[in-house]
Amino acid sequence: MATRCVDRELLNDWHIVADQESLSQDAPFATRLLGVDLAVHNRSNKIEVVRSDTGATLKSAERYGFIWVCLDKPWRDIIYIPEANEADRHLVNGGSIAVKVSGLRAVENFLDMGHFPFIHTGWLGEEPHTEVAPYKVEITPQDEVVATECKFYQPIASPTAKEGFIVDYIYKVIRPYTVALYKSNPIQKHRLDVITLFVQPVDEENCVAHPYLCYLKEGMEAATVRSFMQLIFAQDKPILENQVPKRLPLDPRAETPIRADAVSVSYRRWLRDRAVTYGAIPAQA
Amino acid sequence: MLEEARSRWHPIAATHDLQFRHVFHGQLLGREFAVWRADDGYVNIWENRCLHRGVRLSIGINDGRELKCQYHGWRYSNRTAGCTYIPAHPADAPARTITNRTFPAIERYGLVWSSEEPRGEVPDVAALAEGKLLALRGIPVNAPADKVVERLKAYRFQPNAAIGGEGAETIVEAAQDFAVALHSRDGGAETHGVFFVQPVDSNRSVIRGVLDQEAEGAARLAILRHHNERLSKLRDEVEREAASAPAPTPIEPVYERVSAELAEMPEVTTHGRKAALRVSVARKWQTADGIAGFELRPIKGILPTFQPGAHIDVHMPNGEIRQYSITNGPGETDSFIIGVKLERDSKGGSKCMHETVREGDVLAISEPRNNFPLRRDSIKTLFVAGGIGITPLLAMAQALKNQELTHELHYFAQGEEHLAFADRLKYLGDALKPHLGLSPDATGAELRQILADYRNGMHLYICGPGPMLEAARKIAADQGWPDTAVHFEYFKNTNKIDDSSSFEVALARSCVTLQVPAGKTIMQVMRESGIDVPSSCEQGACGTCVATVIEGEPDHQDVYLNDAERKAGTKIMTCVSRAKSARLVLDI
Numbered sequence: 001m002a003t004r005c006v007d008r009e010l011l012n013d014w015h016i017v018a019d020q021e022s023l024s025q026d027a028p029f030a031t032r033l034l035g036v037d038l039a040v041h042n043r044s045n046k047i048e049v050v051r052s053d054t055g056a057t058l059k060s061a062e063r064y065g066f067i068w069v070c071l072d073k074p075w076r077d078i079i080y081i082p083e084a085n086e087a088d089r090h091l092v093n094g095g096s097i098a099v100k101v102s103g104l105r106a107v108e109n110f111l112d113m114g115h116f117p118f119i120h121t122g123w124l125g126e127e128p129h130t131e132v133a134p135y136k137v138e139i140t141p142q143d144e145v146v147a148t149e150c151k152f153y154q155p156i157a158s159p160t161a162k163e164g165f166i167v168d169y170i171y172k173v174i175r176p177y178t179v180a181l182y183k184s185n186p187i188q189k190h191r192l193d194v195i196t197l198f199v200q201p202v203d204e205e206n207c208v209a210h211p212y213l214c215y216l217k218e219g220m221e222a223a224t225v226r227s228f229m230q231l232i233f234a235q236d237k238p239i240l241e242n243q244v245p246k247r248l249p250l251d252p253r254a255e256t257p258i259r260a261d262a263v264s265v266s267y268r269r270w271l272r273d274r275a276v277t278y279g280a281i282p283a284q285a
Numbered sequence: 286m287l288e289e290a291r292s293r294w295h296p297i298a299a300t301h302d303l304q305f306r307h308v309f310h311g312q313l314l315g316r317e318f319a320v321w322r323a324d325d326g327y328v329n330i331w332e333n334r335c336l337h338r339g340v341r342l343s344i345g346i347n348d349g350r351e352l353k354c355q356y357h358g359w360r361y362s363n364r365t366a367g368c369t370y371i372p373a374h375p376a377d378a379p380a381r382t383i384t385n386r387t388f389p390a391i392e393r394y395g396l397v398w399s400s401e402e403p404r405g406e407v408p409d410v411a412a413l414a415e416g417k418l419l420a421l422r423g424i425p426v427n428a429p430a431d432k433v434v435e436r437l438k439a440y441r442f443q444p445n446a447a448i449g450g451e452g453a454e455t456i457v458e459a460a461q462d463f464a465v466a467l468h469s470r471d472g473g474a475e476t477h478g479v480f481f482v483q484p485v486d487s488n489r490s491v492i493r494g495v496l497d498q499e500a501e502g503a504a505r506l507a508i509l510r511h512h513n514e515r516l517s518k519l520r521d522e523v524e525r526e527a528a529s530a531p532a533p534t535p536i537e538p539v540y541e542r543v544s545a546e547l548a549e550m551p552e553v554t555t556h557g558r559k560a561a562l563r564v565s566v567a568r569k570w571q572t573a574d575g576i577a578g579f580e581l582r583p584i585k586g587i588l589p590t591f592q593p594g595a596h597i598d599v600h601m602p603n604g605e606i607r608q609y610s611i612t613n614g615p616g617e618t619d620s621f622i623i624g625v626k627l628e629r630d631s632k633g634g635s636k637c638m639h640e641t642v643r644e645g646d647v648l649a650i651s652e653p654r655n656n657f658p659l660r661r662d663s664i665k666t667l668f669v670a671g672g673i674g675i676t677p678l679l680a681m682a683q684a685l686k687n688q689e690l691t692h693e694l695h696y697f698a699q700g701e702e703h704l705a706f707a708d709r710l711k712y713l714g715d716a717l718k719p720h721l722g723l724s725p726d727a728t729g730a731e732l733r734q735i736l737a738d739y740r741n742g743m744h745l746y747i748c749g750p751g752p753m754l755e756a757a758r759k760i761a762a763d764q765g766w767p768d769t770a771v772h773f774e775y776f777k778n779t780n781k782i783d784d785s786s787s788f789e790v791a792l793a794r795s796c797v798t799l800q801v802p803a804g805k806t807i808m809q810v811m812r813e814s815g816i817d818v819p820s821s822c823e824q825g826a827c828g829t830c831v832a833t834v835i836e837g838e839p840d841h842q843d844v845y846l847n848d849a850e851r852k853a854g855t856k857i858m859t860c861v862s863r864a865k866s867a868r869l870v871l872d873i
Contacts, residue, residue: 130372253542260373
């Protein structure tokens, strides 16, 4: 399903196509972005990303340990993550994970607390603590979808948690395929750990999730942060790959929302308003 | 041909594919099904996606009564496919209309049949008398159904009784678009074999062969192996042929849209006191001293989905309307079981049910309504039932038992002979705690013990006669149970209703202002102005007619709201309660 993307919003934006650590000097790294096959070359530490169809070299950049590409002229810069400049944080790539589903479904799953007791049983949730309390959703002046006052009971909310407690979350959808989660740190309670999920839209029905974690170092090893993220994501993957249809339906009547889905309802509406169609099934007139 | 195929019946599974508590992933014409057999034997064929977020239900959990979605734990009922519980909102009853798309299921010839839009019946195959048949292993083939049918016409096999031989003559007895009937003869041995071709998708099929004779042991194995080898060979040939032609485009299934109402955040549905369903009394029996059990079956179609705690209005032959709780356990959706206690001072309700209504009679009932929803996020649930108050709590206890959630059902009754629904009580095992023949004082003492150690996260559900319910609520409050953890349902409102006040009611959403005079209820006045108000008991006990108060001070006369809700003054039962202020503004 290598449909070409026509959404300017995506063509004129930056996307991650590789994790720097996965590149080799010997062979180009093959990947795909928005249905376009790409080769990432690492020639004597100079990165070059080439389109397989036209042979054209694309505008690329290196940031946060990832290789970034824009298929057209970038309208804006790569997302700025202030926490990535704080010296007392681990800056960790959570491992790039391919998922056979639209990246928009992966973003929506990242925004969802209701599945914690069922998919992340014993870690991010546990029956019978299944209630999703009301939370606030708004669109910021920067045109981001933000959910605040999210609370959920979690048995082992972070790699170092010893007991269950109610965790505070903030979710922020920054771009159509980029979403961040801010979570209270168990030791420095006034500071937040940040996970930004950059989703690479491989094509309409495939994505690679690149989680980027900015976790406070105190009491925490970088390897632990990474393995925790991988554990959690591995639990999501089989569910995401069993979503039918694979693309995210934007028609309000395609699926049944409940109050707990307020943020996903806003996300879908926000995608409709921005005319994002790639990886989506547009709303019926 | 495939377009026409939608209106036909096709096999989608073998009966033996539907193992105990299994969910089978079936496919027909590009559409996926979740196929599962409930413990009561009913075969459910559903669209293979949860209505919430599209996750395949074939990866869900079949607990014998309900199918639970893996993603968010939504539960869907056997038979009706209606959603009975949404864990993210444990205090709410899900909108009854959240119902998955179902497809018809018929078991015949050792196969399970279905159709998207069936016209007519499952094919009647003369060669296959019901009874002693042998269903072969389904053989999946990557080729269009018509190509497979063509090849099957030339399929050759040995009859069962000469399976080791070579010289059988096989002739085509009949051939249709999706089936070929063959007859094989070798000397005196003969076997009819009918080979149905299930069109899985435009380029995928399954051959489902059925032989007209059964076999046991080694003979059976030899027959299965014989066909397995020959059909596999046939498959290789068809697939080679199909691979040389361009593959047809896969069929895109059309998913029905959910109703406009469900596309928004669900709200309570509004409907008046209607009795849309017709049921017949399939069974009436004495389930305890003074208590009659009634099994109500639909006259046609299937009953709507219910949740534990729900009640129905029963419209009686004498014109009376009464509310009875559904006692069924989860997934028992072929009939509603209610219990009716003969009241000594009956005004015609229970008397009519006991004395006039007989097996075979037709009754009108309302759809189930749930104003007494059961949370399932409790660390421990206590049920306190008094007498006939057992009925809603029995449904709840069975639901928790089925999910293996911690609970105790304390059942207060005059004696052993007063305990109703013994079979259902037995299913609860040790969770059932009967308390028999206690005086009011002794009951109080017992309740104090039962309710002694409240912990955060526990919930209490009470149903019983007024005085006992009052006592239990008071004891719970005295022993530290917060209002939010105590849930109750009165049989009736015994408060003396004072309807002497007169006041103004403004309906904010309808933009109407009405005068409520003394002697009339808010509900009556609204209905006179053509505003549809849902209701059931109409005496302030059941909670169906609840409205949200935006402004003004309600004069509560109901027994549905708890003290905290009364004090908050944001809800009102429009069937009995009135206003203390000159004006009330309601969100209607």
